[in-house]
Amino acid sequence: MKKLFILLLFILPVLVLARNVLVFPNADIYYPEGYEDLAVYIGNTFESIRQEAIDLIGNDPGRINIVLLEKGTDTNGIAFPFNHKTIHIYLWPSDAALSTRMNVSNPYRQLLIHEFTHIIHLTYTTGLPAFISRVLLGTELLSPQNLSPFIEGVTVFAESTNYLSEGRLNNPLWGKELAYQNYAAGVFPELAYVLATSREDYRGGALYYNYMAAFYDYLVRRFGIDAVKNFHREISGKLLPVIGTITSAKNAFGATLDDLYNDWEKEVALRSTTYATLTEIKIIENGQIIDMAGTGDGVVFSYVRNGEASAWVGAYDRGLGEINDDGFDTRLSDFGAISIKWKDGSTYLMTSVAERGRVSREIWQQRSAVNVRLLDKGEISAFDVFNGKLVTAVYNKKEGISTIYFDKMEVLRLPWLVRDMIIMEDGSYVMLLSRNGINGAIGFFGDGEFKIILDDPYMKGRGIDVRNGLVVYTAAYEAEYMDAFAVDLSTGEICRLTEGANLEKAVLSEDYIYGYGQSRLAKGMSIYRFDYSIVPYEVKEVESDSFDPAESEYEMGDYLKKSFLHFVNPVLRTPLVEYDGKDFSLGFLFLNMSLDGEHSLTVNPSFNFGTLKPSLTVQYNGRIIGGIDLALDLNLGKTDLPLGSAAISTELFQMPINPSTRFRSSVTLQIDTSGDLSMKVPLSLGGNIFKLTLNPGFKLTAGKIGLILSLDALFVPTLETLVEIGMGFDEELYWYAGGAQVLFRIDRGWSPLLFFKEVGLGAKVLGKNLIFDGALAYLFMNIGTTIGLGDLYPKIGLSYFDGKFGFYFSIDGTP
Template sequence: MVLTTGCAISFRGGTKLDPSLSWNLIKTGHFQVYFHEREEVQAKKAALIAEEIHALLVEKLKWPPPSEKTHLILLDSIDSPFGATIPIPHNTIYISLTPPPASPIPFLVGYDEWLREVIAHEYMHILHLDMNGGTSAVIRKIFGREPFPLLVFNGAFPNLLQPDWLIEGLATYEESAIGVSDRRDNAYIEMVLRMAVLENNFPTLDQAGGKDSWPGNQIQYLFGARFYDYLAKRFGEKVLIDLAREYSQKVVPFFVDSSARIILGQSYSSLWNQWREELTRNFQKKKISLETLGISNLTPITQRGDYNLGPRISPDGISLVYTSVNKDDYPSLHLKNLRSGSDRELAPRNLGFSSSWSRDGKKLAFAQLEIFRNYSEFNDLYLYDFQKRNLKRLTFGKRLRDPDFNPDGRSLVAVENQTGENRLVLFSLGSGLIEPVTWLDSNMIFSHPRWSPDGHSIVVSGWKNGLNGLYLVNLEIKEIIPLIQDRFMFLTPTWSPDGKKILFSSDKTGIYNIFSYNIETKEMSQITNLLGGGFTPEVSTDGREIILSAYHSRGFDLYKIKWAKENPQKFEKIFSDNISKSDSSTPLAGISFESYSPWPTLLPRFWIPIAGGDESGLQLGGTTAGSDILGRHRYDLSALYGFLSHRPAGSFQYENNSFYPTIHAGLSYMPIIYPDLLTDLQGHQLDYWENKVRAEFDISYSWNFLKSSNTLKGGYFTETFSALSTVPMGIQPPETGVIKSLRSSWQLNTSKEFAFSISPENGRHLQIQYDWLSHQIGSDFNQNRFIAGWYEYIHFFFPHHVLATRLTGAFATGDHLVYRSFQVGGPDFTEEIIEPDQTNFFLRGYPIRQLRGNKALIGSIEYRFPIYNIERGYRSWPFFLNRTHGALFFDIGNAWDRETALPDFRRGFGAEIKMDMTFSYLVPLRLRLGVGRGADSDGITQFYFMTGNSF
């Protein structure tokens, strides 16, 4: 990447934390742990664990740790397990306190303690990505912690520019190597690899760079970790860090294969193929051994792939509800008629897969995520009424999941999440009151509670200190009885209709199968023998069939199987009290507590040279940006100097996120070019340069939800502009002077995009801008200026075929300002986004800015269609081609001053072909090659190459 423009890098617009929270920090020898109220206990534990992980990894890797402390931010604002590492401008780790429930979404992992597992993974990223040497070490000394390559040279963080399977694979491998998780070699990863091999769906090395087709980004974690494991066993574990070190000292980025050839003697591609051959031999043997025992005969119910989980049969035995999550549609609840086979979407669903029928079959309870008060994503309870066909939200911000109906129909049992802990609660459907079951162990992670058919007890999956199990909870006598407890998984329990047995999924045999537990005999029996894996069992109302989600190489689908109860295999050892306890209560020496202050981390940590231009020629300068760790204050700064004009230029933008509205202020002093703004007496178009001194202040507030967002903004700006170009005689020069304006804007976005989408789908994007210039507020000009855009995206019969429409209008009243007149014509270099200073609107098939005036109206209709999902790269090269798609379009528009009529509107039509790709392993691009033809007399045939969609 070569930075040759005068634009500044920006840290503004990132994730905003809840402004109402009061933050503190714990300082240790190598970390600063940030926490807010209610998180102190977890913060102390995290500080101790972080130092333990630091000692383990640094000793193991034999690599000097970062010279500065790592910032560890604890978040309790999302009801999903989450960890992220950002090494720029500070080494920073974000961690959700919510532990992963026992669920195949996104993948199952065994661990002793959630904080230990996630800190190990993310801190391994810090140690890996912070590595540098040679040229990159020199660059970091000169330019600081800059995020990009400079010209053809590696930047300050060379290990960032690698395939994700190298980055995530190493972290996943090392967290398993030091014993804090089993993600490298558990039954889940064995299942994914086994079925990919046996069904001939194993990704090539270049396909490991993809994140769309199954298994999605699991490739980076699971396949990456096991590939590292193969390399470690074959060449010795030391080579893994040698590979990271060697690449971190490269002069030129992206050539990861050269590091493999230097350290391992051959390319990653060759080694990947050899690894696959080894897996094939091993899994073929496994298949033969399973077939000798007899593979269970499953009858398919769904054949979609990806995730189809959580089947629940209606009390009358006719209908089946389940959750479907895939790359083509919004996650949703589905209703399938088991007699007719008909299948329809019941309601969209924001993740989660458990649900529960009321005993009369009239209602369905489930939980899903939703944004709560703009800054949190919490689970809440919902109730679908089949008679009224409506969905009712039962709770707001209560953080409840996995509901199950009490057989009496008056309450639900659910799991409540709070600050890294959870507990069972009873939710009254009549009063809405929540009654916690306070006598249960708060350190246990509960999942999927189910009432017994007689309503006397609840079975629930529980996890504590590395042991998973099934527990029977009796609320009347306040007793919890462990039924099964071991290092294996025991997931999603459900009852047989007679209440005598509990069915569940377990990896007890090394493969996830469906098992039963007999309440009376206390025996565990295996029901299925699967080649892939079985999950989320549900028993038919007559007790003769089991519906389950079974895994294959394209994901999870629903199947049914006869429940043959005779001669089940018995398991004697089903209970273990060998609990692994991590000593996270030991006091940590040398720590201190402080209230949070943004100032220590606010100074800029890097600068990047940039180039620009003014009316006289070249400008050179630099840009930087900064933010405090919690993102309360963000800014970017750029400065340039014109070596021929002998005039400086610069810009400073600041954003404050300390309050519920976001506050922005900016100041700039920049030369601005208006291409082809003027026309001389001979008809030649001339560029016009002017100098702008601008100050601005605005306040914005957003109302965010998972399926929509609203943003309202208001502000003030002042701008002084003076001519830099000499205007030829006979031409009216553009106005100069001072503009002062009050402005406001509103936008709504309900459109959606999915993994295989080629465009926004099923929704709209509305934007409105208004500017008021007046002598009353000190402006030299009076003007009212309105701009509005309506972009509609309509699903068009086939998957990801979209009919996209656009209607953009603008008009200005008052003083005529040449440089602020609206200009219509030509393609746009980026997607059309309505902004306060918008002047240009695209109309393909006509010269750029062909039409001008104080009023403009433009419409477009596009038929967008997919062509081919490529999903290939070339070996480990730094590009990945996702898909190609096309568009046929028709544009119509005009710009005018006084009056216009429909015949005055220009029309254009044409076609585009587009390519979605990933460049440099992490930058998504949509390249667009088009041809437009104007249908009117002044139209032209126009070829163009752009990025993004047109709108």
């Protein structure tokens, strides 16, 4: 029975993932049923870009695994060097805001070269670190490259080498030009701040990704690619963190990275002088503008603001706003949206939601802040409203086909991804489209005929507007800028609307041109307004992105065999030595992972000396069919633990209240061989800046049933303030209340290690039954690590327990 249980733990992850595999010369491509054609294309694409990526770093990692995952409308790619060099590719292409901010010409090529560069870089280990990591521990987890400052910088640089309209460095909104405009606004960050990956900053990952890629690009331009490759080679053999980075930079470049970053800042300062001050009518301080739509006499827009509470508990200030031509500014609601439209006095929103491991889109109509209704849900890439009827574009990832539906009736099928669309007064369709090689084409459908109006390969913005027969869009026709242009639907002639701007999207009113982009006056993004002007413009012709991967030989592989061998091959194996004051024990820890990363197995045999007996602990954790999470434990020779235990949990349902607030419920059931049983059914109501959780349940221990009940509330009155209160019952009543408040920011650091962020005041009181039990009052500091270890919060203050005051000190992960 015990052997069968252990065998089941190894086989279950394989049986759950019914997949197929193609064996290419340098990669195994795992894919779900129905995606063979896409798997072949991805395999050919990988073989075509493989050597190019290797040449940028100087390390050949050998064969890899590429796993295609169908996660609904989730767009992503993830590299797992330690999981036997495995890459995950989520199959939904970049759309909405990501279509512009990722700057994608060929989505799978960009994902592959980005993630494969991670594999190349993070497996580049030599010397003593290679012996310790690979020989002694059997893992890639301890590569010195994991502490490199360029983990994402080198990959964004690599993805930007393909084509002029691909890669974040080639993006005039979020590439090098982000640094230029930030400098003009006086918010250019120091290196330590960039490396601290500040979630409280509106630029978020763009600091660690885009800024470091721009700095990396500077090093390549100044010293050459061979010097940068020498930096990677130097750091590959350095055992000590921080010191290894410092000495590697000096050996490769003759200076520290701090000094070189300061040199780059001087270049940025010079380039920033070319960015003139424009009319910014609305600045979202420390925030992003996500989308904008015209109302005829102004614009509505969606935005999200960051603050310290964003790093503490993931709270953001989201909302919809409106500005008219007279400059009157109104906040419409606290609803976030990835796309918005305005029709007949209503604002329509598209939001993204995650349920049971899948992501989908919801379309909402907002007449007022309290009058909203859900219109549709699904794998929707774009939408509009015509005569009160919803029009949607649904993308089929298997076929690469978009289907346009008018009030649920099929209208048109296109071999394109529809990024945006507008239905004109006569019922014809204007669409912003993308597919491999075209980062934004403009299509027209009317009178039963579809045609492409504009298909140059330059990067385009995230959406379009239509007025008086002109289709308004933004494009990177000129280096370092993203201006507004218009194409005439009848003649195809192109006109310029703005000059010297960097706009993600532009729309027209009767008298003005509106657009949004990085602020040149403050930290955040702004809505710009320009006087209406239109000048004929001729687009400079460039060579098209005609990437067509060469066909490689491949064959069908044995999925069950390959996935089983992958899972039984540990990603970590390490010896463990323990001493309890009397006896020694020698043990081993083996960690195994499935190809998709959703199943793990930990095996811990222990061979004891003295009076202790040998023992074996086996733990399995995985997500099985339908988003159900399963945990199984087996304990042999552990007299203080039950022989076996099992836990199962799943999300029961979600109920949206409005676009920003949802009611959720889940269930967790635990049982073990001693007869103990427990069950919890948490119910939560959460929004942008609050969360309420009721957690009822029961437990059966030694034949006795006990009730479990807790109620917890979290509020963020401002993005600098956190309040938590709660109470519960578990054998006895308990309660607590606490909070944190920012006092001031330090904003100083040392790039190889730490960055000191905010200082704040925190407090907490606790009690049991109706009796006061104790209290804490303390100052805290947020210290961001620059080597990928996250934020640390050292706390120092006073405690009061048992009627006595005491000194309080701790280091936590939250304030």
